Amino acid sequence: xxxxxERSRPAPPxxxxxxxVGRPLDRVDGPAxxxxxxxxxxxHHVPDLAHAALVHATVARGRITGLDxxxxxxxxxxxxxxxxxxxxxxxxxxxxxxxxxxxLAPGTTVDYLNTDRxxxxxxxxxxxxxxxxxxxxxxxxxxxxxxxxxxxxxxFAAAQDDAVPLRGTLLVLGEERTGDAERAxxxxxxxxxxxxxxxxxxxxxxxxxxxxxxxxxxxxxxHEGSQDVDWARRHLARRFGVPLAGVRVxxxxxxxxFGGKAPVWAGTVLTVLAARATxxxxxxxxxxxxxxxxxxxRTPTVQRVALGxxxxxxxxxxxxxxxxQVGRVGGTPEPVGSQSRxxxxxxxxxxxxxxxxxxxxxxAHMRAPGEAVGTFALESAVDELAxxxxxxxxxxxxxxxxxRDPLDGKRFSRRDLRAAYARGAExxxxxxxxxxxxxxxxxHWLVGRGVAxxxxxxxxxxxxxxxxxxxxxxxxxxxxxxxxxxxxxxAQTQVAADxxxxxxxxxxxxxxxxxxxxxxxxxxxxxxxxxxxALLEACEELKRSVLALARRxxxxxxxxxxxxxxxxxxxGLYRADAPDRGETYGxxxxxxxxxxxxxxxxxxxxxxxxxxxxxxAAGWFRDRRxxxxxxxxxxxxxxxxxxxxxEVRVSRWLxxxxxxxxxxxxxxxxxxxGGIVMGIGAALSEETLxxxxxxxxxxxxxxxxxxxxxxxxxxxxxxxxDEPDPTTPLxxxxxxxxGITGVAAAxxxxxxxxxxxxxxxxxxxxxxxx
Amino acid sequence: MRxxxxxxGDRHEVDDVWEGESLLYVLxxxxxxxxxxxxxxxxxxxxxxxxxxxxxVCACLVAAGQAQGREVGTVEGLxxxxxxxxxxxxxxxxxxxxxxxxxxxxxxxxxxxxxxSRAEGRRPADAEIREALAGNLCRCTGYEKILDAVxxxxxxxxxxxx
Ligand code: FES
Ligand code: FES
Numbered sequence: 001x002x003x004x005x006e007r008s009r010p011a012p013p014x015x016x017x018x019x020x021v022g023r024p025l026d027r028v029d030g031p032a033x034x035x036x037x038x039x040x041x042x043x044h045h046v047p048d049l050a051h052a053a054l055v056h057a058t059v060a061r062g063r064i065t066g067l068d069x070x071x072x073x074x075x076x077x078x079x080x081x082x083x084x085x086x087x088x089x090x091x092x093x094x095x096x097x098x099x100x101x102x103x104l105a106p107g108t109t110v111d112y113l114n115t116d117r118x119x120x121x122x123x124x125x126x127x128x129x130x131x132x133x134x135x136x137x138x139x140x141x142x143x144x145x146x147x148x149x150x151x152x153x154x155x156f157a158a159a160q161d162d163a164v165p166l167r168g169t170l171l172v173l174g175e176e177r178t179g180d181a182e183r184a185x186x187x188x189x190x191x192x193x194x195x196x197x198x199x200x201x202x203x204x205x206x207x208x209x210x211x212x213x214x215x216x217x218x219x220x221x222x223h224e225g226s227q228d229v230d231w232a233r234r235h236l237a238r239r240f241g242v243p244l245a246g247v248r249v250x251x252x253x254x255x256x257x258f259g260g261k262a263p264v265w266a267g268t269v270l271t272v273l274a275a276r277a278t279x280x281x282x283x284x285x286x287x288x289x290x291x292x293x294x295x296x297x298r299t300p301t302v303q304r305v306a307l308g309x310x311x312x313x314x315x316x317x318x319x320x321x322x323x324x325q326v327g328r329v330g331g332t333p334e335p336v337g338s339q340s341r342x343x344x345x346x347x348x349x350x351x352x353x354x355x356x357x358x359x360x361x362x363x364a365h366m367r368a369p370g371e372a373v374g375t376f377a378l379e380s381a382v383d384e385l386a387x388x389x390x391x392x393x394x395x396x397x398x399x400x401x402x403x404r405d406p407l408d409g410k411r412f413s414r415r416d417l418r419a420a421y422a423r424g425a426e427x428x429x430x431x432x433x434x435x436x437x438x439x440x441x442x443x444h445w446l447v448g449r450g451v452a453x454x455x456x457x458x459x460x461x462x463x464x465x466x467x468x469x470x471x472x473x474x475x476x477x478x479x480x481x482x483x484x485x486x487x488x489x490x491a492q493t494q495v496a497a498d499x500x501x502x503x504x505x506x507x508x509x510x511x512x513x514x515x516x517x518x519x520x521x522x523x524x525x526x527x528x529x530x531x532x533x534a535l536l537e538a539c540e541e542l543k544r545s546v547l548a549l550a551r552r553x554x555x556x557x558x559x560x561x562x563x564x565x566x567x568x569x570x571x572g573l574y575r576a577d578a579p580d581r582g583e584t585y586g587x588x589x590x591x592x593x594x595x596x597x598x599x600x601x602x603x604x605x606x607x608x609x610x611x612x613x614x615x616x617a618a619g620w621f622r623d624r625r626x627x628x629x630x631x632x633x634x635x636x637x638x639x640x641x642x643x644x645x646x647e648v649r650v651s652r653w654l655x656x657x658x659x660x661x662x663x664x665x666x667x668x669x670x671x672x673x674g675g676i677v678m679g680i681g682a683a684l685s686e687e688t689l690x691x692x693x694x695x696x697x698x699x700x701x702x703x704x705x706x707x708x709x710x711x712x713x714x715x716x717x718x719x720x721x722d723e724p725d726p727t728t729p730l731x732x733x734x735x736x737x738x739g740i741t742g743v744a745a746a747x748x749x750x751x752x753x754x755x756x757x758x759x760x761x762x763x764x765x766x767x768x769x770x
Numbered sequence: 771m772r773x774x775x776x777x778x779g780d781r782h783e784v785d786d787v788w789e790g791e792s793l794l795y796v797l798x799x800x801x802x803x804x805x806x807x808x809x810x811x812x813x814x815x816x817x818x819x820x821x822x823x824x825x826x827v828c829a830c831l832v833a834a835g836q837a838q839g840r841e842v843g844t845v846e847g848l849x850x851x852x853x854x855x856x857x858x859x860x861x862x863x864x865x866x867x868x869x870x871x872x873x874x875x876x877x878x879x880x881x882x883x884x885x886x887s888r889a890e891g892r893r894p895a896d897a898e899i900r901e902a903l904a905g906n907l908c909r910c911t912g913y914e915k916i917l918d919a920v921x922x923x924x925x926x927x928x929x930x931x932x
Contacts, residue, residue, distance in 0.1 A: 024865070034854060038870055206869065206907065208809060285808070485869030667868070673912030674909070677912035703814050710901075715914060716913075
């Protein structure tokens with residue numbers, strides 16, 4: 001096989017060839033995806049399929065007073081027009097409980113089509129079912145709805161004064177402090193204190209949300225692009241009052257998620273409802289406009305960052321407060337101060353989060369909730385401090401690099417931001433930068449360079465895994481994790497191959513199906529490490545079972561040996577002290593008359609799962625008490641700003657990351673790079689525009705919401721330290737979200753260096769520079 | 771109306787096509803070829819890129835009737851059954867595929883770009899690649915490996931007969 005050039009990484013790590021982990025293997029799903037044969041939800045055809053389309057409310061708050069469906073029903077091919085008058089009843093969503101995280105599944109608390117209340121401009125108020133998608137959509141346009149409009153709060157900027165501080169819970173970051181930041185700020189010799197804003201943003205995964213629902217009596221099968229099939233299954237079982245065991249959710253291929261496909265949104269529930277009501281299999285593929293009207297995006301934020309420092313750059317005070325938005329019927333605030341608790345060694349720190357509640361579509365988590373926008377404010381402010389001090393921004397950061405967590409003195413499980421900055425500065429040629437703004441130019445282009453720190457806290461979640469080893473030497477790994485594009489199945493193939501000492505070609509991984517053992521959500525950058533932890537445990541257990549079989553035979557060279565004395569390799573177990581003494585799994589199983597042997601990490605029973613979850617949660621809390629487990633990085637950015645038009649072009653980029661061990665450089669670097677590019681979008685163009693008078697999103701499509709395209713970008717270089725975290729199995733942490741963090745600040749800092757203009761409101765559009 | 775056209779070398783005839791239907795709809799829903807993806811339906815993302823008489827188009831913007839009597843090429847037809855075309859191989863090996871939703875359209879657009887430059891006896895320059903593929907959005911990869919894949923495909927296809 002020819003390897004593609006890893007252009008942005010001059011010296012790739014060269015682990016021993018026997019190891020799969022660490023090698024840039026091709027994706028296991030690559031052949032199907034490049035052949036156009038990978039089937040996503042919208043590609044599923046099932047017999048007798050009907051199609052559904054949504055009708056959206058056009059007011060922000062009120063009550064439906066009239067529904068005229070006659071014209072829609074008269075369209076040939078229309079099977080049903082469902083409204084709150086005729087839709088089957090559902091059980092409302094369960095209240096949120098920290099004891100059952102699947103209660104977080106619904107994106108909103110609205111009882112769709114079981115209520116005449118309207119809670120946001122765009123809420124589905126009717127569903128048309130027809131024998132073709134075009135017919136359903138055409139008829140949906142003919143449904144006429146009248147409303148009794150009630151006063152609504154729809155202007156985020158105006159709702160600031162009503163923001164309420166968040167109380168911290170297990171699930172939500174509230175207020176945190178050490179020392180007295182306000183006092184320290186008042187007496188600091190150098191102070192910067194500014195307000196920063198970031199707009200609402202949308203995930204815009206390329207695959208629009210889609211659902212196929214098939215009822216068979218009380219049994220329900222759902223095809224759905226999902227980041228959490230277990231949540232989807234539990235939520236649907238509850239809403240439709242059917243046994244959990246009868247609900248199956250399949251999600252083998254997901255066309256991107258970024259957080260938007262973790263909750264269960266209206267489209268999913270209403271497709272299942274439509275299938276229930278009509279007795280047909282129903283598919284609903286949301287248009288991009290439907291997605292933006294019904295799937296929550298990132299909250300807008302207003303943040304204050306104040307920094308106090310000595311003249312030598314030593315930070316004395318760090319204050320970071322922020323307001324984010326939720327909807328009256330649900331939503332997730334963003335902990336914008338998350339990174340500010342851990343990044344700088346200030347003796348006085350105060351972090352506070354507040355929310356304001358609007359009559360709009362509930363917000364949802366989007367890639368690196370908290371840090372993605374929080375780093376914009378913090379890392380811009382640090383740059384402003386560097387300017388105020390006349391100090392190099394890298395040097396200022398290194399001066400304040402903490403040895404222990406600044407808030408509570410905990411150890412970092414690993415942290416080598418110094419090495420990341422040192423490597424980055426060298427590769428980028430940071431020393432060539434002349435410090436003063438507007439001091440570098442190339443014709444009519446003003447050239448500027450900026451840096452910013454990336455920071456993310458990956459989560460760890462419980463996972464159930466089964467591993468089956470067959471006498472022919474092949475291995476089957478089963479776990480309902482999610483392939484949203486990250487290369488999850490490929491990574492677990494590599495982990496299993498190494499753990500059992502078999503070639504990667506011998507391993508098959510099944511995922512994305514609730515019939516499999518329950519896996520973790522694809523979220524919080526935790527899926528790969530979480531599944532790998534369970535998978536390694538299962539592989540150990542499996543090897544123990546195989547050894548037990550071998551030891552029964554008097555002829556086995558493994559007789560009398562303990563597992564700790566053996567190495568897995570060459571498709572079997574061999575003695576560490578005498579590598580030619582051992583035997584293959586095939587020989588052991590065949591001799592024992594076994595076609596296969598299987599282990600699973602948690603008992604398939606409910607009790608077994610509860611115990612396993614409790615164990616995982618206990619481990620997580622123990623770890624949290626001991627360590628701060630974070631991933632970090634250093635972004636180096638060069639921009640060119642047209643002196644006359646204010647047009648900003650990003651002309652160079654280098655990100656150097658400290659993310660623990662990397663399972664697969666080919667997929668991991670793309671994850672990091674994709675995050676950087678999404679961050680460049682946030683920096684320069686991305687903004688979901690909501691009309692403050694009506695609460696209606698006015699740019700619900702890719703024509704008016706600008707995500708970066710190839711022609712907008714320079715080569716994005718990505719590098720990483722590749723040093724294992726000493727506190728996790730295999731040294732894995734997580735790479736999915738850290739890439740986007742810090743990016744917008746690096747751009748804004750470079751823009752300031754180029755132009756002398758400080759932009760504190762994203763996105764940095766040209767009108768802000770003229 | 772009845773629509774007759776050639777798709778990936780096979781003659782297709784479909785009845786009862788509604789005048790407002792897009793070529794993308796016909797391919798996906800009526801011809802059993804869901805490889806081309808629908809991500810925006812407004813010509814913004816390129817996920818639906820197919821060949822129409824050898825010219826790449828956004829199939830979501832082409833009315834089905836416009837394909838009457840013409841030749842359509844989709845991702846499913848780039849290579850023979852069970853095979854991968856050099857462009858597909860390059861995407862796989864370069865790591866240019868993540869979620870894969872943008873991939874089918876990008877493959878067709880890349881194939882076109884590489885063919886055109888090969889016909890002129892050269893390989894596409896980086897700036898040209900970025901411009902040519904600017905209409906194909908990818909939200910996952912950050913594009914760099916897509917560029918790698920295009921260069922790799924251009925290198926491989928340079929050796930083939932024209
Ligand atoms: S679906 Fe045709 S361009 Fe997006
Ligand atoms: S790979 Fe997901 S959109 Fe390109």
